[in-house]
Amino acid sequence: MAAETKRESVVATIRAFARGDSAAAAEILRDSPKAAQWTEWGFRELLGWRGMLGLVSEEDGKVSGFVIGQQVGEEAEILNLAVLPGKRRRGEGGALLKSALEEFRARGVSRVFLEVRESNERAIAFYEAHGFSKMGRRAGYYHDPEEAAVVMKMKLAG
Numbered sequence: 001m002a003a004e005t006k007r008e009s010v011v012a013t014i015r016a017f018a019r020g021d022s023a024a025a026a027e028i029l030r031d032s033p034k035a036a037q038w039t040e041w042g043f044r045e046l047l048g049w050r051g052m053l054g055l056v057s058e059e060d061g062k063v064s065g066f067v068i069g070q071q072v073g074e075e076a077e078i079l080n081l082a083v084l085p086g087k088r089r090r091g092e093g094g095a096l097l098k099s100a101l102e103e104f105r106a107r108g109v110s111r112v113f114l115e116v117r118e119s120n121e122r123a124i125a126f127y128e129a130h131g132f133s134k135m136g137r138r139a140g141y142y143h144d145p146e147e148a149a150v151v152m153k154m155k156l157a158g
Contacts, residue, residue: 012092014099017054017066019044024063025056025082032082043068046079055099057083057092067096069104069112076104078114097130105156112156115149117142127152 017025022043047054051071056063065083069076078100083093104112115138116123124134132152141149 012057012059012064012087012095014055014057014095017043017047017056017068019047021054021056021063021066022047025066028063028066028082028084029080032085046070051076053100053103055096055103057096059087065092065096067100069100071104071107071109074108074110076107076109076112078112093126094130097127101154101156110156112154114152115141116152118148118150124150124152130154 025043043054046052046068049070053067053069053071053076055067057065064087065081067081068079070079078097081093081096081100083096101112112132114127114132116127118137128134132154134150135153136151138149138151140146
C-alpha cells in the first residue's frame with residue numbers, strides 16, 4: 001500500500017513500517033513528549049505481534065512520521081502516531097491515519113479505538129476532525145507525568 005499526500009509543497013509517501021524504521025520512529029518520539037514513549041526495541045517487538053499494522057511516511061527517503069495499530073477480531077486500536085515537529089500540521093499525520101483506517105477497513109474492522117493524554121488538546125481535536133468521538137476517560141493511564149487518557153472511538157463503514 002502506498003499513498004501520497006501533497007500540501008504546502010510537502011510530498012510524503014506512506015509505506016509499510018519495516019524493522020529498520022524502528023530507530024527513526026524512536027527518534028520522532030523523543031521530539032513528541034505527549035505521545036506514548038516507546039524504545040527502538042519496543043517497535044521491533046510490536047511489529048512481530050499478530051494483527052499489528054505499522055505504516056511510515058517518508059519524504060526524500062527519510063522517515064518523517066509513523067502510525068502503529070493492532071487488530072483483534074473486528075476491533076482495532078491506534079497505539080501510537082507521531083510526525084516530526086517540523087512536518088506537523090501539513091497533512092502528513094492525517095494521511096497516515098487515513099491509510100491505517102483504510103487498511104483496517106479492508107481487514108474487516110468495524111470499530112477503532114485510541115487513547116490520548118487528556119492535556120493533549122491538539123491531538124484530541126485532530127482525531128475529532130478525522131471522525132473519532134470521545135467515549136470515556138481512564139484515570140492514571142499515562143505516566144511521567146501521570147495523567148488521565150481520553151478514550152476515543154470511530155465506527156468504520158463497510
